[in-house]
Amino acid sequence: MPRDAAVLDGAGSAALPRRRNYARRYAWFVVPAAVVVIAVIVFPWAFTLYVSAFDWRLGGERRWVGLGNYETLFTDARFGWAVVRTLAYTALAVVAPMLLGLAAALCFHRRFPLRGLARTVFILPMMATPVAVALVWTMMFHPQLGVLNWLLTQVGLPPSLWVYSADTVIPTLVLVEVWHWTPLVMLLILGGLASLPIDPYEAAKIDGASPWQAFRHITLPLLAPFIVVALIIRTIDALKAFDTIYVITQGGPGQASETINIFLYLQAFAFYNVGYASAVVVVFFAIIMLLAALLLWTRQRVRVT
């Protein structure tokens, strides 16, 4: 017995360097993708940093300004408002889909007739082409002829101006976002529900726990890691929202729905101010990474407790 163990041990230590050698040889599999990633992902990051140090107009002059663009950015009220709007939009577009997605996941976790079909229909919005969907919503939001205002008057509510008023444009755009992305939250949480053990529930049943108690004290704590993953993904996606906002309002009315992404687009491709826009990219990226890191940190804490 001890001899066998020694042999095994010896084989193990001999295999270790060989295995490391193998690991290096696997690197060849990654080379083509690495070239592509460097060309279309890493190079743009580096080049953006470089461009952000210039006063660079498309088809015009180019002048080194160092950190000048960043200084301008931090005193630019229009950018400040874009940040505020983005955060407000993100808060709404995270909380609502998280709550609805959790409820939907609990529904779809139960067995019922036609569940497969219902789930497929439920995830359709997430896969649909955002531009196509945004166009339909634009028509539905029409203040005079839109079907949504007709529905409001049918239930006795006053018609709304939807995306045509500065007061209602952000919640209205969030409505589209909720419609679009609640399914992804649902799927991520549903995956978590499917992986839960059944033993605690049986024990709780024997102890006479109510369904609500079981949910509050068993399901929620076990589900917490999945909820946090969904939260991280949803937050990042909400921060990055562009297609529907651009198609429906282009940042309007006025600048009432101009988020960081829209501001960035306008600076770069409407005002051709690519140096300034690159500085926006860098700051925007920092904001996203900061929020992602913050959420990851909460995830670690959730794991510990």
Place this chain on the structure above:
Amino acid sequence: MRRVTRALERLGFSLAVLALVSPAVLVFLWMLSLSLKNELDNTAWPPVFIPDPPTLDNYRDVFARNDFLLYAWNSVVVSFSATGFALLVGVPAGYGIARMRAMRAAALILIARITPGLSYLIPLFLLFQWLELTGSLLPIVVAHLVITVPIVVWVMISFFEGLPGELEEAALVDGATLWQAFRHVALPLARPGITVATILAFIFSWNNFVFAMVLAGRETRTLPVAVNNMLTFEQIAWGPLSAAALLVTLPVLLLTLVAQKQIVTGLTAGGVKGG
């Protein structure tokens, strides 16, 4: 009494499911309804819900006047090339990263997924202008790699990590090269994963709007850009607009209906999404 409460509970649950599903159903049905009515019915008040009689004029209109087929062809070329190329480089990469346990490479892919798509556009735009490539489909295909390559690599990493390595090790012991072990052992086993990666990469490339909007010229627009350009605020032409929007998103919706199992697997595995 107990039976009554159970029946009530059942009814409540059915209503909840109905409430969850109806927003999706109603928006798509309204889209269909708009596309099958003439302009008079589309702008009627109160709204006309059921087209009576339904007309295909809007669809004829779309195909007749908007170079729709050219843009459809552009979309097909861009999505297929970007997906195909991503599979070519991304499947081996996912394999290599999974077998090397190269967490740093995986993290890089994750950061690429986190970054807004728009932020790649300024450098790529300047680069393509400098290379004088604007006006062809090539820049759009290259830009779409920003979406498709991370999706494919990410899905394949999680798939290959779930594959036991014993079979390949047996092949290696029998004298196969690493490439042979990958090509003849791992790759055939990875077919379900490749299907998932293909479907997701294709859908998110097809749906992408912003890359083509900036990089495309008149002749090289993809469908989402073309359909957005149809939106004119001066005149309301809801019928043709809805018909075009429906045609753009129909391939994706059909693909979702057919391959919902794969899509669910892929999205829950990595939570990947393009753009």
